[in-house]
Amino acid sequence: MLTVDTSRPVGPAGRISRVETLTLGTAWRDFSYVRVHTDEGLTGVGEITHPFRARETCQLAEAMAERHLIGADPFDVEEIWLRLYQGDFLRGGDVGGIVVSGVDQALYDLMGKALGVPAYRLTGGACRDRVRVYANGWYTGDREPGAFAARAKETVAKGYTALKFDPFGAGLGELSRAELRLSLDIVAAVREAVGPDVDLFVEGHARFAFHTAARLVRELEPYDIGWFEEPLPWTHIERYAELRQRAAFPISGGEHFHNRYEYARLFATDAVDIIQPDLSMAGGFTEVRKLAALADLHAMTVAPHNSNSPLCTTASVHAVLGIPNFTILETFDGLLEPYVFEAVRGALPVESGYIGIPEKPGLGIDLADEVFEEHPPSHRFWNMFAEGWEKRDRR
Template identity: 45%
Template structure:
C-alpha cells in the first residue's frame, strides 16, 4: 500500500479554523487527521503542499515512524509549530489507515487498553456575560449535561498583574461556579500564561478555598524557572505544556519537576505515537497527562486512542458540546460525553469518518482568538475588538 496524495479541508468558525487532512492510498483506504491553528492556517496548508511532494506521496502509510522522521528532519530546518502540526495530521491519518486495514481501533495497535472509559472536562461553556449570575447558570448547564469537570479562565484581560477590583470579580465568578457544580466536580483554573510569578501565587491563594483541580499555565510558558517558582509556593497541582510542540523540548520541564500535569496537544506534537512516547517519559517522572484538545471530533477521537493505552492519563478536554457544537456534523461517529465520560472507540482506525461535503458548509474564516481583548471569552466577533 502506498500514499497517492493528500487533500486538505478547513472548517471555519469566527475564533478557530480546524484543518482536516485526508491521506489517500492506492488501495482505496483513506485516513484523516486534524489540527487547530491560531492565525497560521494558510501557513500550515502551504507546508503540507510542499511536504506532499517531498515526503508524503509514495510513502507506506504503515511505516509511520519512518514518515514522521523524514518529515521532521528531512528538511534540515528545525521543526516548529507549523511543521509538527502538519506531521500530526498526516501521522494520525496513517494510524487511521492502518487500523482500518487491520480491522482494529488504533489503541489496539499501541498496546491495548488500560481503561474502558475516559473522563472528560468541558471548556467553551462560559461564552456569556461575565457576571456571577450568568456563570452560575452556565456552569449548572454543564453539570446537568453530565459533566463532572469543567475549566474556566475568570481573569478577563489580566496581564502580568491583576488589580484589586478584577481580583474580587474573578473570585466572585469562581465562587459562583463552585456553588453551581457542587463540591465533588473538578474545577480546572485556566490562567493562559498571563501572570508574573508573584501574581500567580497570590491568585492561587485567593482561589484555594474553591479547590481548583489544577492551575494551568500560571506564567508565560517560555521561562520554566518562573513556573518552578510558582509550583514551589502553591498547593494546587500545576499544569502546562500545550504550547510545547516537540516532545524533546519537554526535557527541561521534566528535570525541573515544575509541573504535576502535562498538556501536550496531539494535533501539534507530531501525532499519536509522538504523544504516547512523551506520556511514557512523563510516567517515569510521576506526572499525569491531560492533553490540550480544542479541535473537533477527529482530534478528540485521536486523543482517545492515546488515552486508552496510557496508564498516567488523567482527563480529556472537550469544547464541542458548548462552543461551535454544530461542527460535529462534519464527522460521522463523533465521540460523545455520557455521564462525564467518553467510551473507548471500538470501530477500526480512529472510529470516525470525515464528511467533506458537510465540511464545505463551514468555510475557512479570518478566525481570531485575542486573549487581551475585552469579551474574548465569548469567542464571537462582537466580543472582540480589533487591536
C-alpha cells in the same frame, strides 16, 4: 532513511498516493484537516487545526506531502515522523508541529483501517473501559459571577463532572485590585454553584508575572481546584518549580510544546505536576506516547489539551486509552454547532462526562466534503487578550 524508499516491501495499506487538506469555518474558529490516500483505495484523516494559521498549516501539509509522503508506506510511522521533522528542519514551532501531528493521526487511521481494528489497538490497547472528559468553552457570555455560575450548573446538568474555565478576562502580567476581586468572585460563584464533588480547573493562559501568579496560588486555595493551568509564561519556565512549591494543588501545562525536544526543559526543571500535550500539536500518537512515558519517569500524569474539533477528541480517546498515567481529557465539543459533527462523521459522543471505547476500524471518522463546501473558513483572529474574548463570537 530521510528519503522515500519504494523498493522495500509494502504493508497492507499500500503506498501513499495523494494528500489533501480541508478547512471548516465555525463561529469560534476554523478547523483544518489532512486526508491521506493510498493506492489501495484507503483514506486516513487527521486534524491540523491552528487557532489562526489555517492557511499556513494546510499549505505546509501539502508541501511536506510532496517532499516526504508520496510513495511511503503508512506503517512506517517512526521513519515518516523523523522524515517530516528532520527532513524539513522543523526545529519545533506550532505550524510544523501541527502538520506532523495531523499526518501522524492519519497514518494510524490508515493502519487501523488496513488491519480492521480501532487505532487504539495499535497504541497500547486499553488500560480503562472509558475516558473521563471535562468541559471547556461552556462559559460564553458575560464575565460576571452570576453568569458563570448559571452556565456551570447547566453544564454539570449535562453530565460533566469536571469543568475548566478562565476567570481572568483580558488580564496580562498583573491584575488590578478590582480585576483580582472579580476573578476570585467568579471562581467562588462557580464552586458554590456546582458543589464540592465537581472538579474545577482554572486556566491561566500562560500570562502572569510571578508575583501575580504566586498571589493567585494563595487566593485560589479555598476553592479546592483540581489544577491551576499555565499560570506563568513559558519564557520563565525555570520559575514554575518555585511556584509549585507554594501551591496546595497541582500545576499543569505543556500545550505550547510540540515534541519531546521542546518538552525537555519542562521535564528537566520539574515544572509541572500534570503535562498537557495536544494530539494535534505535540506530534500525534507517535510522540504523545513517548511524552507520557517521560512524564511517568518524572512522577507526572497526563491530561491532554484539546481545543480542537471532535476529530481530535476522538483521536485523543484512542491515544489515552493505552496511557497508564492518564488523568482526564479536555473537550470543547459542547460549544460547537451541530454541522461540525455532520462534517466529522463518526466522532465519538460525550455521554455523562465520559467517552466509551471506540469500535470502528482506524479512527472511525469520515470527512463530509459537502458540509465543508457549505461552511468555508472565515480566517478570523480570536484574540484572548481583548475584552470580551470569552464570548467567543464572530467579532
